[in-house]
Amino acid sequence: MASNRQNRINEDFKREIAIILPTLKDPRLDSLLSIMRVNVSSDLSYAKVYVGSVYGYEKAKEACKVLKNASGHIRTRLSSVLRIRKVPELKFIADDSAEYSERINTILDNLK
DSSP: OOOHHHHHHHHHHHHHHHHHGGGOOOTTSOTTEEEEEEEEOTTSSEEEEEEEETTOHHHHHHHHHHHHHTHHHHHHHHHHHSOOSOOOEEEEEEOOHHHHHHHHHHHHHHHO
16 A cells, blocks of 8 residues: 555646646647556656546557657656656556446446
8 A cells, every 4th residue: 555655746746747748739649638647656766657538548548659759858847846856757558447447337237
């Protein structure tokens, strides 16, 4: 279980990355992207950033490729905002939890 400090760091990263996303000038990035959650390692060397899209998992996967290319810029922006010694390497992962829960709901509806 994560400590309070770890939870605060995760939330800080989530909030700041969500603020940075709309400022990126790439036409392949959709305005309906959202940061679902962030898991920063305890030693601050890596951060898994889970990205979701209103348009589904495939659109989120496409956005992750673009964000991977922009990760250096995002890290630079994060270092200027967050007060931490080291900004972790960012790994963007498409979040499929919405589609997963939809499949579960469909299965449950079919059981009724």
